[in-house]
Amino acid sequence: MTNNFDVIVIGAGIAGASVAAHLAETKRVLILEMEDRPGFHTTGRSAATFEPNYGPPPILAFTRVSNGFFVNPPPGFADGPLLAPRSSLFFESEGQEIFTEKLLESGLGLEELSEAQALKHFSVLRKGYAKRTFLDPHTGDLDVDLLHRGYLRLFKSRSGQLLTNAAAETIEHVGKNWRITTPQGIFESEILVNAAGAWGDVVAAIAGVNPVGLQPKRRSIGVIPVDGIPGVGDFPLVTDMGETWYAKPQSGKLMVSSADATPVDPHDAYADDMAIAEGIERLMNATTIEVSRFDHSWGGLRTFAPDGSPVVGFDPHTDGFLWLVGQGGYGIQSAPALSRTAAAMVLGEKPPQDVMEAGLLLGNILPERLNNL
Numbered sequence: 001m002t003n004n005f006d007v008i009v010i011g012a013g014i015a016g017a018s019v020a021a022h023l024a025e026t027k028r029v030l031i032l033e034m035e036d037r038p039g040f041h042t043t044g045r046s047a048a049t050f051e052p053n054y055g056p057p058p059i060l061a062f063t064r065v066s067n068g069f070f071v072n073p074p075p076g077f078a079d080g081p082l083l084a085p086r087s088s089l090f091f092e093s094e095g096q097e098i099f100t101e102k103l104l105e106s107g108l109g110l111e112e113l114s115e116a117q118a119l120k121h122f123s124v125l126r127k128g129y130a131k132r133t134f135l136d137p138h139t140g141d142l143d144v145d146l147l148h149r150g151y152l153r154l155f156k157s158r159s160g161q162l163l164t165n166a167a168a169e170t171i172e173h174v175g176k177n178w179r180i181t182t183p184q185g186i187f188e189s190e191i192l193v194n195a196a197g198a199w200g201d202v203v204a205a206i207a208g209v210n211p212v213g214l215q216p217k218r219r220s221i222g223v224i225p226v227d228g229i230p231g232v233g234d235f236p237l238v239t240d241m242g243e244t245w246y247a248k249p250q251s252g253k254l255m256v257s258s259a260d261a262t263p264v265d266p267h268d269a270y271a272d273d274m275a276i277a278e279g280i281e282r283l284m285n286a287t288t289i290e291v292s293r294f295d296h297s298w299g300g301l302r303t304f305a306p307d308g309s310p311v312v313g314f315d316p317h318t319d320g321f322l323w324l325v326g327q328g329g330y331g332i333q334s335a336p337a338l339s340r341t342a343a344a345m346v347l348g349e350k351p352p353q354d355v356m357e358a359g360l361l362l363g364n365i366l367p368e369r370l371n372n373l
């Protein structure tokens with residue numbers, strides 16, 4: 001295998017796979033992944049939801065533009081639908097008026113429902129729990145695996161090369177090139193894309209680049225059996241306005257979370273059973289569902305920059321080092337448009353017009369907005 005590339009991408013999650021697929025159209029691209037398979041960390045652990053009203057302003061723009069890709073991907077990209085419609089219900093419980101106001105400020109296409117209407121969508125809602133209820137009919141379930149594999153297949157079809165078990169251990173800037181040492185060999189490229197997820201600041205530090213202040217936050221999800229409740233598979237995603245719990249159907253059961261966001265160091269995340277128990281308690285408080293156990297669970301890391309928006313762009317102080325990190329809890333739903341934007345930056349092109357028209361302000365994603373840079 002040749003050791004010189006135009007671009008090396010560190011990380012084969014959804015961020016790395018999607019930007020690499022775009023770049024491989026015109027560039028020689030290598031993805032380095034430290035695990036033995038792509039998608040092992042956050043990408044493989046999401047709740048797989050598409051919610052165009054969820055996230056900070058840049059994410060809203062990326063997600064809304066990405067909808068077109070999910071509904072109508074390029075021919076041959078995926079052998080099944082990427083997005084299946086599933087509406088969402090937002091319940092304002094006691095004291096959550098402020099969150100309703102916030103949602104309504106930026107939310108598009110929301111419909112307020114009476115309690116009787118809400119019960120038609122979600123028969124197990126406990127009467128009196130929700131002061132107000134809003135329906136978002138434009139949300140859905142994403143097939144994350146299909147999306148991720150689609151980008152990796154596109155990447156390979158464009159002669160991109162992926163190496164697993166290839167942690168970037170040392171990263172040096174030698175002349176104009178980055179030289180990266182891995183257990184699989186030494187590789188060089190003029191441009192390095194840091195798509196290392198929770199390890200984004202760790203990779204920067206290895207490369208001698210100032211960190212941007214990323215904070216991985218653990219979230220835990222439990223799957224509960226809900227025998228004897230008809231129509232569970234058709235339930236909407238349900239959550240409260242303050243995001244203190246959410247639930248949605250998964251293979252005839254319900255996945256539940258207390259929407260925990262515990263700051264942790266980057267690691268192979270596992271579920272926090274106490275956090276799941278809290279989620280179940282809040283679900284039982286909001287509904288007539290009785291839960292005595294959960295079947296299985298998982299944990300994952302949602303990684304945030306200090307201001308909650310993604311960090312996308314060349315480092316202002318280091319040549320050829322592009323950040324593509326900090327996608328928080330929205331990195332799947334935003335990936336198609338976010339990766340096109342990042343690829344345009346690598347290629348020195350203008351950002352995609354559709355993303356700008358959707359309201360993206362570049363200053364909200366560039367790394368130099370963060371104080372420590």
Ligand SMILES: Cc1cc2nc3c(=O)[nH]c(=O)nc-3n(C[C@H](O)[C@H](O)[C@H](O)COP(=O)(O)OP(=O)(O)OC[C@H]3O[C@@H](n4cnc5c(N)ncnc54)[C@H](O)[C@@H]3O)c2cc1C
Binds near residue numbers: 011040041042195334
């Ligand atoms: C519980 C949970 C629920 C979520 N729900 C949703 C949702 O409903 N919708 C949504 O859009 N998003 C959701 N997210 C967020 C979404 O999953 C992430 O934003 C997205 O997966 C981040 O992708 P990534 O490629 O940046 O990170 P990752 O998938 O973690 O990929 C980074 C990769 O970099 C590799 N790496 C790190 N260091 C090195 C190194 N030194 N050398 C080589 N490789 C390295 C890692 O092994 C990893 O594979 C959720 C996340 C969690 C945890």
